[in-house]
Amino acid sequence: MQATRRSFFKTAMSLGVASSAYPLLTACSAEGEAATGAAKTMDLQADPNGLLDLPPGFTYTQLSVAGEVMDDGLHVPTSHDGMTTFPIEGDADRCLLIRNHEMSADDQDEGPFAGMTSVSDDIRDKAYDIDANGLPLPAGTTTLVFNMKTQQIEKSWMSLVGTIRNCSGGITPWGSWLTCEETLQKADDNISKDHGYVFEVPSSARGLVKAEPLKAMGRFNHEATATDPRTGIVYQTEDAHDSLIYRFLPEAKGELHKGGRLQVLALKDRPRADTRNWYNPGTYRMGERWAVEWLDIDGIDAPDNDLRLRGHAKGAALFARGEGMCLAVEKTGNAIYFACTSGGEAECGQIWKYTPGDFEGTSDEASAPGMLTLVVESTNASEMEMCDNIVASPWGDLVVCEDGPDDEFVRGVTPEGRIYTIARNAHPDQAEFAGACFAPDGETLFVNTQGPHATYAIRGPWAKIARA
Template sequence: MPIGLSRRAFLRTTAIAGGTAAFTGGLWQQAFAGPAQPGVGPYGPLQAPDANGIQLPAGFTSRVIARSMQRVPGTRYTWHPAPDGGACFPDGDGWIYVSNSEVPVVGGASAVRFDASGNIVDAYRILNLTTLNCAGGATPWGTWLSCEEYAFGIVYETYPQGGRPAVQRPAMGRFKHEAAACDPVRKVVYLTEDERDGCFYRFRPKVWGDLSEGVLEVLVGSGTGPVTWRKVPNPRLWTTPTRDQVPGAMRFNGGEGCYYTGGVCYFTTKGDGRVWAYDAEAETLDLAYDDDLVTEGEPPLTGVDNITGASSGDLYVAEDGGNMEINMITPDGVVTPFLRVLGHDESEITGPAFSPDGTRLYFSSQRGRSGFIGGTDGYTYEITGPFRR
């Protein structure tokens, strides 16, 4: 790095000079030259905060659907502390939103069931007595993968409709799991690892739809561009952590959210403020966003964390810290705030997920207004409005 030039300034200069790669697949086939840049979003500016303290674009509304340590409205079920990763699943004429609990020993996951009109009709537990359940991912066969975030953490396959016990999936590796995303074309599950020198993995089940057996692989490469995969020798029981078992494994600074769509797996790394784009067909890696590569003004998206997407191709990235926003990254390469939660300064936004019809967005403020690390003041919200579809 040149003397007297900050890392951000140096990277901005490199980007302007054409030093970053254009994207090659999925949403990025329209090929803007480099990572997303700030701009005006499709919904316009954020309005004054509503009664829940949330700033939204015109035409959107919010409601609180659950509070940690309080009964979910209309049910006798007490919502869990520290709500984290989440997903939605169709359920007859309605749908179900599931949410992890990122606390030790009693973490697990819960579910809220909605009818066709969006009324809450039930809430219940789907996973018990697990620890630090952070994020996860939905499967094409309708289960929720709940991931434990500690050194020997495991993936649990759970059933959103309830009535069936969750199942451990140790073949998917024991490490500090964060999120998962299924690729039904290549029949693999991508996995992130929340370590400062973590890795990006994929699990190839022996039989698609059955996660009890398979091969865990780690991404190998030297940066953006072509990458390959290599088998992790000992994913279940190890004395050498999975991330250190394969020479040349690519390192990522704090793997967080993971979302697959249209041949591309997007995943975030909080340590360097990046959203990565892995083109599964071309087997190449690029950057969809980097807060150090914002070329004008301050980056609108910082503290990248959970990520999801809409059928329109828009990505929605939640902030852990930052200024408590969910930012959009549009297919034409614009990054812009979609919502901002006020008064929750010591919290983080978690669990963004769309209802199956794309008309409602769910998310949580993990520690709420109090910021208490135990998450007993968590809030879970629903946003309704004219989402692009």
């Protein structure tokens, strides 16, 4: 049974968050059940403009292309990446998009300060880091006001500056965006601070926020987060070939700046498990479930980039390039889905599901541990190639952005593990998709491409996609 719009909005609103953040996956199969093979897919129609190929009846609007001048006078940076939406209280026609930009310290010519030799004291004071020429580092986040009726951007500005390689992140139940630095770059002749942290951007901010790293959440190649509204626990992925999955237990729910405890995921009775299926194919099969335990880890600032190595030595499980992560509300409770870009025997990608236990994060959690399930393991590139950003959809499936060497697609994945196609990047650059998320009304799907560097708003008969 597919999620109805009524149940979708009721569930999301009861959590007090943006409706696009925590959709209801009502079509979920029973634990242990899985299916393989591609689902029926509507044929894509070639785009005469050479940008996006979409199914019949679907249209797109290209938005906020890199280099455009925003309302704050700064340029739209390149490398659009992770993204989310928030409703605007009292305004049913508009929503906010907060978007990452995955830029390096030496990308100033393509950043918000392109052509500038200095910035205002306010920008300098709010930036996390400044380069040797006195300019804030070019990555960070942009915030855009989107009109859902006209499908146009009405206002845009930089909301975080001075960071680098802001890749993905995640929404929080208290109305903010966690933006993650996918880097371990240390201070050098050009930059003054170490990087590799999570930063928080409140959706209520209508300008630049002061960039303050949440150091207690660890320093590693951060990719994405998912926050469980029931517990306030933040789950995190790491982009490395031998990555771990992390859990942050905050001292105060909803107040991450007050600190907390970092832990790593291990499989109960399988210390140092290798879930990648590279060297022992078939060890971890779709639909099987494994009990989880969480291990404390110290030295979380990791100046030697050894956090994952020490975590694995303690017993943590290995994953193949943990990237996209999202929370979905299911009939049986909340679930965390995450993508492992190069996982599986074919190295084409895996999607995992973590179901928190009834006593998650408490001293009693061993009596009802969280469970880990392999939902998808792609067997070839034509089925799904290198899954990256993911989001739960209003109709009960996952929407997945690809980041592979061949054609780039946006895929759908049913709760039973079947894969189908939603869009193709038709631009000659064939760059990755990123940042998939839905408008609060559930009618518009936003995605980014990193060639061209732009955001797209896609609309169409989603009910047909759901029945494909």
